[in-house]
Amino acid sequence: MSAALDRILRGKEICVCAGAGGVGKTTTSAAIAMGMAARGKRCAVLTIDPAKRLANSLGLSELGNEATQVGAERFAAAGLEMKGELWAMMLDAKRTFDDLVEAYAPDTRSRDRILENRIYRELSNAVAGSQEYMAMEKLYELHAEGTYDLLVLDTPPTRNALDFLDAPERLSRFLDSRSLQFFLKPGRTGLKVFGRGTGLLFAALKRVTGVDLLQDLSEFFQAFGDLAEGFNERAVRVSKLLSDPRSTFVLVTSPQRDSIDEAVFFNRRLRERNMPFGGVVVNRMHTEAGSRSSNGALGDDLASVLDEALAQRVARNFEDYRALAERDHENVTRLAAELKGEPLIIVPYLDDDVHDVAGLAVMNEHLFA
């Protein structure tokens, strides 16, 4: 069942790591980029996570919108031979959004109308799908520049992994707000289109929002209407790049029930959309072996090397971990059945918490086995 990541990533230029929060996605992304860099590639790992997890794990104090190279001495200290280069950066979603507005506004007036709109300024991060989309957008831009052999994207923490895939569509829907302009321009032709009901609708809306907010919202949607076309074309190109054979999705999961359920759904969705799927990485899997029936024998074996009381406690402890291993095994078996032979990489629950270059190197012994 095991496959190595270097095989999955052969010929790939983009690796998107997806998965729910808390499954080790950032760590896995960093490990993948580091592993490929060690093999001679020029790799960059991108994150949108403001919690500095990636910076933490690479031993960098800060990450910014510009790529930072991880110094060779860090790899040497971890006993790792680094043939290539490892770069890391943290995406600034708001700035990327601003840049897009800049690029696609038909004129400076439209541009300023958006950039200065209070709703845009305060809430553009809350536009549905915008964080996810901006991550894809930056990926597209970096790929077009062609500076790196491989780009690894740590997808933003979403409610569930599927939100990432839906982002371009949701954002397109949002931007395609031209129909709203009719409605939101009282006194123009729009009112005629909607007839008498519209007056009532305005009355209802005003009662809920107040006049000021309604005006700002109206401005906000109108301003975006001017951008819709350029934005949508771009979104199509970004989506295309992600379905290109040069890209691959790696799904990261924990062996626990909820996270496995989500991995199963995500895999189905990728398949439905014909997205390039690389495989699954299961992190922190309990792998304590042995079957329950051999308990008596285990007690005897332990008693031959330890005093009885300690031997019993060691046996009980093993029993506890074996129960967890059994659970993990059942969950992963369920996932494997769903994958129908697609690569599944298991990273065992390591003794040491992975949070630095040395830890990533240990993780890579499993990822690149």
Place this chain on the structure above:
Amino acid sequence: MGVKGRTVDQNARAVSLAAVPGLLDKRMVFVTGKGGVGKTTAAAALGLMAARQGKRTIVCEVSQQERMSRAFRREGVGFEETELAPNLNAISIDPQRAQEEYLRLQIRSKALYSVLFSNRIFQYLAAATPGLREMVTMGKIWELAQLERRWVKAAPYDLVVVDAPATGHGLGMLRTPRTFRDIARAGPIRRQADQIHAFIVDPKQTGVVVVALPEEMPVNETLDFRRMLDEEMGMDLDAIVVNGLYPERFNGAEAERIADAQLAAVDGSADALRAALSEHHRARAQRVQLRRLRREAKGEVATLPFLFEPELDFDDFERLSRELEKKL
């Protein structure tokens, strides 16, 4: 941590246990933390603890993942307030439904309401307005926490426990009412957003609990969250709950004997010996992180034990809630 507000010297700020018994006397407790640390478990344990103390409690889920229902082996509770155990209720807040409810209350006129709701463009507008989902979700949480519920038949709760999104999104959610207040200069949304914001920043009414694991990154994220909560909201944490603490099953001398035994081990016992050493190693590493958290948070941190159960059930939550009761 008791003392709230920007005026407090950050370095001198201390977690004061004396203030924590008051945690359950607030109207709302917001439970957040890094993804995967056990926020739902901690929220359920807090809810059970309050319920046992005779408080009519409701746990709110906001991610529509029905984790509470799963935890209590129930069908999805959905948007209905559902009793899971005596005094303990749950609800999963669906922003769409919360928005409908809000509008019904706001508009009052049936005719106007139906004009809005049958209007496709309105639906579109509502879905596209950034932050509205978070705003109506916070609004519903606030509504649940009012002693005078807006619905005539709705019984009031003594405490609302929110199983909130992970730290970054969680903070965003707390910030949303203020953002709406600032954007809407006048009108009903401004009034309400202002009211909800005042409720959130009032330490007598709202408490914030962060859940962490005793590991490097969750500890860092907890400390970062605390700093940002202060910077952005002028608020402080009420408690830190460290989840999943391994028992110290073997002391150092025993670990040495186990390591020695590995050299002489017969086939069948090697795995068991290794598992014991791993346990010892992890339990110790966790305590290093726990000490660091205690040192940097300058005060008490409540811990919950790691339970060696493949899936947690009601009895496990009950047990965890009793642990929490001892420590908070």
